Amino acid sequence: MANSKFEYVRNFEQPDNLLPNTWIVVRIDGRGFTKFANKYAFEKPNDRRALDLMNAAARQVVTELPDITIAYGVSDEYSFVFHKSCSLFERRASKLVSTIVSTFTAYYIHYWSTYFTETPLSPPLPSFDGRAVCYPSVQNLRDYMSWRQVDCHINNLYNTTFWALIQQGGMDALEAEKMLKGTYAADKNEILFSKFGINYNNEPEMNKKGSVIFRDYELVEPGTHNAAAEAENQAEPVQPSKSQADNERKRRAKARIVVEHFDIIKDEFWDRRPWLLSNKPGKIPKET
Numbered sequence: 001m002a003n004s005k006f007e008y009v010r011n012f013e014q015p016d017n018l019l020p021n022t023w024i025v026v027r028i029d030g031r032g033f034t035k036f037a038n039k040y041a042f043e044k045p046n047d048r049r050a051l052d053l054m055n056a057a058a059r060q061v062v063t064e065l066p067d068i069t070i071a072y073g074v075s076d077e078y079s080f081v082f083h084k085s086c087s088l089f090e091r092r093a094s095k096l097v098s099t100i101v102s103t104f105t106a107y108y109i110h111y112w113s114t115y116f117t118e119t120p121l122s123p124p125l126p127s128f129d130g131r132a133v134c135y136p137s138v139q140n141l142r143d144y145m146s147w148r149q150v151d152c153h154i155n156n157l158y159n160t161t162f163w164a165l166i167q168q169g170g171m172d173a174l175e176a177e178k179m180l181k182g183t184y185a186a187d188k189n190e191i192l193f194s195k196f197g198i199n200y201n202n203e204p205e206m207n208k209k210g211s212v213i214f215r216d217y218e219l220v221e222p223g224t225h226n227a228a229a230e231a232e233n234q235a236e237p238v239q240p241s242k243s244q245a246d247n248e249r250k251r252r253a254k255a256r257i258v259v260e261h262f263d264i265i266k267d268e269f270w271d272r273r274p275w276l277l278s279n280k281p282g283k284i285p286k287e288t
Contacts, residue, residue: 004284018091022134023084023141026100030076031127037076040119044167049115054078055211055259057107058116064103064214066252070276072145074210078104081141083279101130138228138277146265152210154185157200160207161188164196172204175260207263213263214273215255217282222271228256230278233255251281 006173018024030036042050043118067086067158080100094268112121135141158180165176180188192198200208262269275282 016093018093018096018132019134019136020091021084022136024082024086024091024096024134025079025141025144026082026097026130026132027077027079028101028104028128028130031129033076033126034223036126040116045156045163046204048204050076051206051211053111053115055213056111057104058211059213059232059257059259060107061100061103062215062257065099066249069214069279070145071213072148072210073213074148075155079145079147079148081145085279086254090201097132101128104128112271141230142270149264153208156203157185157188160198160200160203161191164192164198168196209261209263210245210263211259213257213259214276215252215281216258216285217255217273217275218285219272220274220282222268225274228277248281251284254284255281256285 018073032284037047037050054073054076058071058073058080061080062071065080067082069083070081072081082096105126108126109121109130112126115254133144135144162176162180165171165179166173169176171179183191189200192200264270270276274280275281
C-alpha cells in the first residue's frame with residue numbers, strides 16, 4: 001500500500017472488537033416506524049402484510065449469512081444470533097451491525113411491492129438501526145430470547161385490547177388508555193371476551209409469539225444430548241478441519257430455512273433442536 005502524508009488519519013480508527021467466545025446478538029429496529037406505519041396505513045393492531053414483509057427480509061439475511069444460528073422478530077424489530085464460536089468479520093461490531101442492517105433494509109425495500117401491491121414506496125424510505133450485544137452464557141442468551149417473546153405477548157395483548165376499545169368500542173385513544181391503566185393480563189382478557197367476544201387464545205400465533213427463523217433439521221428426542229452444557233463447557237472456539245468445515249457448509253446450504261411461531265421460552269424448543277446451541281448441523285429431514 002502506498003504511503004502518503006494523509007495516511008495518519010487511519011490512527012483515528014479505533015478497534016470495536018466484540019468479546020471472544022460469547023454469543024452475539026444483533027438487534028435491528030425500524031427508525032421512526034410509528035410515523036412510517038401511519039403513512040402507509042398499517043392495519044391496527046397488527047398488519048399481516050407488514051409482519052410477513054419483516055419475516056421475508058429476515059429470512060434472506062439468515063440465508064445469506066450462514067453463521068446466524070437463529071433469528072427472532074416481532075413488530076418492527078429483529079434479533080439475529082451468532083454462535084459463540086463464530087469468528088465472522090473478526091467479531092467487529094461495526095462491520096457486523098452494518099452488514100445486518102444494510103442487508104435487511106435492502107431486502108425490506110426489495111420485497112415491499114410483493115406485500116404492499118397497491119402502495120408504492122416514496123421518500124423518506126424505510127430504514128433501520130442496529131446494535132450488537134455479547135452474552136457470555138447459554139442461559140443469558142435464552143433469557144434474552146425469552147425477554148423478547150414475553151415483551152411480544154405483553155405488547156400484543158395490550159394493543160389488541162386498546163384497538164378493540166377504539167375500533168369496536170367507539171372510544172378515543174385517551175379513553176382507551178385510561179380504561180387500561182393499571183390492568184393486568186386477566187383484566188384485558190376479560191375486556192376482550194366480555195365486551196367484544198374475542199378469545200385472545202384464538203388470535204394468530206404470529207401476533208402472540210412473534211416469529212422465529214432457523215435452519216430446519218430432523219428433530220431429536222429430549223434427553224439424548226446436552227447441547228447447552230457442551231456449549232458452556234467450551235473454553236474456546238473449536239476450529240473444525242477443512243473437510244469438516246466444508247461438510248458443515250454443505251449441510252447448512254441444504255437445510256430448509258423456516259419461519260415459525262413457536263414458544264421459545266420452554267425447554268422443549270431448544271432440547272429438540274440441539275444444533276441451535278451446538279452450531280453443528282443436524283440431519284437433513286427426508287422428503288415426504
